[in-house]
Amino acid sequence: MLKEQLIVRAKTILEQNWKNGFTIPTSRLYPFQWNWDSGFVAMGLIHYDVSKAIQEIQSLFSGQWENGMVPHILFHSEKETTYFPNFDFWQSSVNKGAPDMPKSSGITQPPVMGFVLENLLKVSGMHPDVVDFAKAIYPKVVKYHRYFYEYRDPHKEKLFFMYHPWESGRDNSPLWDESLNRIEIKQGDIPAYQRRDTSIADASERPTQDQYDRYVYLLQLGKKYQYDGPEIAEESPFLIQDSMMNALLIKSNKSLSSVGQMLDLDHGEIDEWIQESEKNYRQKFWSDQLSSFASYDLRSQEQIPMKEVGGLIPLYAGLATENQADQMASYLSDLHQNGYFLCPSFDVHHPRFDSKRYWRGPIWPHMNWMVAHGMVAYGKHELAKVIREDTVHLIENFGFFEYYEAQKDIAESNAHGYGGNHFSWTASTLINILKNN
16 A cells, blocks of 8 residues: 555544544543543654644643643543443542543653654744744643642652553553452452443453452552552552553653743753653663563562563663663574564563564554664664564554554454554554654
């Protein structure tokens, strides 16, 4: 298919998923506004519709809490009932700083808005409307970043924790299995609930019921403490400093500092965050055993010894040494030469690898986009080209799905990708790749 035809298809999906001011990831399965989804979507929209790209982020920040947190879901409509947990289950109003409207979840997601803002400015060629928007949204993004250090950094390392797998964006990754297994659910710990996802998507591609019970348990724990980080940190059996989330916060801080310089805005506090967090990140998250970066379990006080795509994202933030980048590039090159599309979301050699199930092996286009940029930053242009070509190939041949089969021999017999169809960040990622962004 011609490049122009693919872009037209991608634009059509984004237009179909546009809901009067924001973009849903996909209908039925995810019918609301998601935090980091909107960031990636805005970077696709900016290529052809400046106004919509701006509205996308403005809509997201309409749900910002007084403490600075930007929730992972905004429930702009209370009529949509195909999603669980819906706004009535989250009860975000238990936190007095949560806005009455829009309703929201009580957790956040990977902080991408700093680098998204820089991207919008550059791709738009410093369009006057984008410049005005950036100046207005800048202090709100800074406040969002400050939230992580004030509410999620108990040891004052400038590294923050998450207390729910959904915050990581890699909800069902095997990374979280041991930590989740500490949760012992007794009768009465969680209310009765009805999942919606398995009635819409193939259950074999979704989290198990046992895992979902633990997700609900942690949601209830957050609700118990009004979604207040410090108190949750004292009780939660699941407390992780995620290598990817922290890398993306550092990347976004660097981008915010650059935006501050471009627009003559105060970035002194941000520069201090960068200096301290970079140093502590490199000391805490690199694993010689894995030849990759690894997340850190604050409960067991040790790294989580599993290789996964989030461990490659620090390349995008410039956190790896040249030698470390070489090791990660070698891992991907071996996969490329041995029958895999790039980049599988989990270690293909690990017994928990599942190339079909949510975040336990399949490929996610927006992750590939970040890894490819990271490879370019370290001069590995050929490998970045392979990652981009694989991404385009998967979308072109298997549709605009949420995620894709990583094993080439299995993919050949598939009629389509996995998860939700007509997926927004898949469409926006394709636009960015084909526009050489």
